[in-house]
Amino acid sequence: MDEKRAREVLEATGLGAGAELVSLGENAVFAVERPEGAGGSFVAKVGRGSPDLAARAKRELAVGAWLADVGVPAVRPAAGKPWLVDGHPVTLWHRLPDAVRPSEPRDVAELLNLVHALPAPPFALPPRDLLDGVERWLRLAGDAIDPEDAVYLRGRRDGFAASAAALVPHLPQGPIHGDALPRNVMVGPDGPVLVDLETFSSDFREHDLVVMALSLDRYGLPEERYDAFVAAYGWDVREWDGWTVLRGARETASCAWVAQHAPTNPKALAEFRRRVRSLRDNDPQVRWYPF
Incomplete structure (x- = not known):
């Protein structure tokens, strides 16, 4: 669109x-x-x-x-x-007031502590299906991407969906934001505020924590900011054996999400190719860039 x-x-x-x-x-x-x-x-x-x-x-x-x-x-x-x-x-x-400063990972952690303490709302929340959009995004990408890359991502999607279904959480399940990144927090005159609520779900709380761990590995988040996030939340998701499964599912979805922009944006196509190549090469050190 x-x-x-x-x-x-x-x-x-x-x-x-x-x-x-x-x-x-x-x-x-x-x-x-x-x-x-x-x-x-x-x-x-x-x-x-x-x-x-x-x-x-x-x-x-x-x-x-x-x-x-x-x-x-x-x-x-x-x-x-x-x-x-x-x-x-x-x-x-x-509309929220203008931000007084950029949001930080610790701001995200403070809000997640509030959300993760909530009981279920008086209406149904879906599970957090990270991989639900993959097919739609690949379909939107069409012929702009290599068909073999699309096949690869579909196979990766199916594999991680099966692995995620077998996970046992460390934290109690319940309401989560679903896309807990600093870009989805605005710091106004009265403090941090959550925005973009469309991925709110009821699922493993670990979903909200893996987001920042992936930012550390893929998007260049400085170690000290990740440490501040962990200190503010009170637990490091990397202590849980299942975190690499949720990370892999999120990487797959993030790669497919960029693909939908490839038909009209050469930068998106280049970023998609960078991401899918790093997944094919099983190289977790390749830097990805926000898009």
Whole structure:
């Protein structure tokens, strides 16, 4: 989905006038004004056209309302249900104040301690299926990627799915964020706040911790920042035998996620090739770059 299509979808909801693009990735995010002239500023998220993403958008709004009720600092929904335009879900959120500083891994750990202490919400959360999007992303990549690489990633997906199903967790299972990275935390005047709630799940809490361990290994996170994350959370997931399985599943998904951008972005294609080559070579030291 490009900006033009996202704006067409937003226009159909009545939120498009004066909308300013904030980011374009898995969703298109726009700063918008509510048509009824309600006070404050808002953010609209336009999702890709897919039935499962429409259900996920509805659940994300429910998660935001629930976190508000239980007092976890997180972005708050400004509408109770999504718009649906030609299969594209659109959700509306209260815009957060500007960040006072960049978020750090320790900020993520502080919020994870709050989330991981929560009981189940009054609605169903799905398991965290890291590999669920692999087929869709590879399909979107189409002929832009080597077919043999697509076959390789599908096989890797299936292997790690089977291995993950056999894991025994160290921590109690329950609500997790699902994509616990500093980019999904904003530090405002009142402290760190969770954003991007669409991957909230009920599963191994270790899922949220493996994210930062992979950042250390693949994305150049400095050792001292990882140590600060561990100190703030209170446990290092690398002490658990199963962490390499969740790491492998996440690497597979991250590689396929980049592939979907390959048809229109040469940098994405180059990054995809770097990632898949490092997986084929079983070389965990190859640096990956955020995209």
